[in-house]
Amino acid sequence: MGHIHTQITLSPVVSKIFCSSLHAVLLVRRRPPAVTGGGFVVTDREQRVLFSVDGCGIIGASGQLIVRDGDGTAILFIHKKGGVVQALSVNNRWKGYLMDYGEPSKPVFGLHDPKPVLCTTGGDVRVTVEPKGRKRQWDYEVTGSFAQRACAVRSRAGHVVAQIGAKGTMAGKDLYHVVVQPGYDQAFVIGVIAILDNMNGESTRC
Incomplete structure (x- = not known):
């Protein structure tokens, strides 16, 4: 009888392997x-590297981020949309692209954050997964404060996808944990965290 609850629906954004x-x-x-x-580097409890994120210190360009898997292969290229449109826009807009043979290929998600850059309690940081449906403006939102390491990524239905928090006495800006719920795409969650990190002027910013 125990098998009824084991069917987890996968929600891949980058890939179901994550x-x-x-x-x-x-x-x-x-x-x-x-x-x-x-x-920053993302490990499991056994210190195995699962993901790493390169900021502009490595790439040499601000507003660009690369998420790599545990083997160091680039899996996501994220960049902040620039130009006049960006300057006039109320939101900062970010786009995440899948990497194919080291080149950005198809867009998989977009993130909007309100200016000035705040991860506010209003849940204003919104993420849209491609392809966008006409009916919906967003798929996920970030609630709480990333700067204080007390925030969550929630689905449109209100389910917690990932919880970001400080862990233990050593915890703080330089070490924190992310709990990702079953079925959700861990690479996508790390991509969102990379943007939050950059928005808050942390490790990926020069």
Whole structure:
């Protein structure tokens, strides 16, 4: 009788290979900017590297981020939309693209955050997954404060997708944890966190 509840619906954004049927505890550690150009590394409890994020110290361009898998292969290219449209817009807009053979290929999600840059309690940071449906303006939202390491990514239906929090006595800006619920795309969650990090002027910013 125990099998009824084991069917987890996968919600891939980057790829279903990054969706787990179990909840995952990921540890995020900031890289020292002097040595490695900044960014952060994501490990599991056994210290195995699952993802890493390169910021402008490595890429050499601000407003651009690269998410890599545990093997160091680039899986997501994220950039902030620039230009006149950006200057006139109420929102900062970010786009995440899948990487194919080292080149950005198809867009998989977009993120809007209100100016001035705040991860406010109003849940104003909104994420849309491609392809966009006409009926919906957003698919996920970020609630709480990323700067204080107390925020969550929630689905449109209100389910918690991932919870970001400080962990233990050593925890803080440089070490925190992310709990991703079963079925959700961990690479996508890390992509959203990379943008929050950059918006808050942290490890991925030069």
